[in-house]
Amino acid sequence: MPQGEPAVAVDGLVKRFGDVEAVRGIGFSVAPGEIFGFLGPNGAGKSTTINMLCTLLRPTAGTARVAGHDVVTERDDVRRNIGLVFQDPTLDGYLTGEQNLRFHAELYGVPRAAAAGRMRQVLEMVGLWDRRGDLVSAYSGGMKRRLEIARGLLHSPRVLFLDEPTVGLDPQTRSSIWEYIRRLRHTEEITIFMTTHYMDEAEFCDRIAIMDSGGIVALDTPEELKAGVGKDRVQIRTADDDAAIAALKEHFGLDAAVAEGAVTFAVPAGEAFVPRLFGELGVPIRSVSVSRPSLDDVFMKYTGSTIRDAEGSSNDWMRMAMRGRR
Numbered sequence: 001m002p003q004g005e006p007a008v009a010v011d012g013l014v015k016r017f018g019d020v021e022a023v024r025g026i027g028f029s030v031a032p033g034e035i036f037g038f039l040g041p042n043g044a045g046k047s048t049t050i051n052m053l054c055t056l057l058r059p060t061a062g063t064a065r066v067a068g069h070d071v072v073t074e075r076d077d078v079r080r081n082i083g084l085v086f087q088d089p090t091l092d093g094y095l096t097g098e099q100n101l102r103f104h105a106e107l108y109g110v111p112r113a114a115a116a117g118r119m120r121q122v123l124e125m126v127g128l129w130d131r132r133g134d135l136v137s138a139y140s141g142g143m144k145r146r147l148e149i150a151r152g153l154l155h156s157p158r159v160l161f162l163d164e165p166t167v168g169l170d171p172q173t174r175s176s177i178w179e180y181i182r183r184l185r186h187t188e189e190i191t192i193f194m195t196t197h198y199m200d201e202a203e204f205c206d207r208i209a210i211m212d213s214g215g216i217v218a219l220d221t222p223e224e225l226k227a228g229v230g231k232d233r234v235q236i237r238t239a240d241d242d243a244a245i246a247a248l249k250e251h252f253g254l255d256a257a258v259a260e261g262a263v264t265f266a267v268p269a270g271e272a273f274v275p276r277l278f279g280e281l282g283v284p285i286r287s288v289s290v291s292r293p294s295l296d297d298v299f300m301k302y303t304g305s306t307i308r309d310a311e312g313s314s315n316d317w318m319r320m321a322m323r324g325r326r
Contacts, residue, residue: 006029007066007191008028008036008065008066008193009029009030009065010062010064010065012026012062013061013064014062015059022214023045023049024213024214024215026211026214026216028216030193031191032158032191033185033189033191034192035181035185035192036191036192036206036207037194037196037201037209038195038196039199039209039299039307040195040197041212045215046163047163049211050084050161050163050193052071053066053161053193054066054082054084054161055071055075066078066081066082066159067159081157081158082159082160083152083157083159083160083161084160085160085165086163087163087167087195089148092136093135093136093137095136096132096134097128097139097147098133100147100151101151101154102115105119105155110154119154122150125150125183125184126146126147126180131143140173141173142170142173142177145165145166146177149180149184153184157190158191160184160191160192160193161193162194163194164195166198166201178201181194181204197307199294199296199307205222207221208220208225210225217303218298225295226294226295226298228298228301229298230268231268231270231293231297232266232273233264233265233266233290233293234273234274234288235259235260235264235291236285236287236288237262237287237288238283238285239286241258241263244263245258247282248265257304259306264300270291271290274290
């Protein structure tokens with residue numbers, strides 16, 4: 001990859017399944033050594049994009065280059081320069097951890113003289129060297145994920161793709177996986193491109209692209225994205241949400257919507273606004289909460305819903321896409 005060239009460069013990338021456009025003309029670039037995140041609900045098009053960047057799906061339109069190579073015309077070169085950890089487990093449970101890595105090394109043409117030392121290096125990196133002789137079927141969920149990350153690193157890729165790397169794991173295991181991921185950038189001098197629908201994980205990225213219904217709706221650092229919201233998030237629970245929404249509009253000129261089961265709206269200095277709310281709304285309030293801007297507020301600003309509320313609608317949209325694919 002020529003010096004100064006982005007690790008990933010995408011321009012007008014489109015993927016259609018039948019009549020449904022699953023990825024809608026997106027464009028962005030990722031700098032070498034960056035931890036870049038795709039944030040969005042399941043079904044937003046994140047995995048479809050990664051599959052195109054990793055040459056597993058052919059784009060319908062647009063261009064993409066990874067590690068300096070075109071994903072359509074230089075597929076073999078792309079594959080030699082990337083590691084990929086899929087959302088769903090792909091390890092062989094009947095083999096040991098070491099055997100899984102050895103098979104991967106042979107598949108990628110890692111010289112045998114170098115494979116043993118590299119295998120030990122990546123297994124020690126993820127804390128599995130002492131368990132290398134155990135069958136993978138005996139590993140915990142977190143251990144399997146760490147082994148998949150080690151496998152993705154074995155052939156020294158320039159870009160490591162992690163598709164929902166901690167999905168299904170408990171919070172403590174998710175935290176430990178992220179410790180390994182953050183350490184990788186420094187020990188391996190590698191670019192990390194990941195997808196997630198966990199807001200707390202997105203905070204660890206250098207930059208985030210928020211994806212919704214196949215398009216990128218915002219792209220910046222987590223801090224800049226939150227700063228762009230500029231208002232506190234207020235949620236109230238009432239006996240009549242429709243009446244509360246109408247009253248907020250009439251008395252305060254505020255647009256509100258129901259999100260996560262509560263009437264939700266944004267105002268500057270939310271804590272100072274709450275006393276006015278109780279005194280002037282005219283609708284009984286059962287509970288109220290105020291929070292500083294978060295990435296979920298950013299998502300709501302650009303999409304009109306929280307990421308949790310978007311999960312169901314995005315999954316329905318992707319099911320339509322898959323039906324169109326048949």
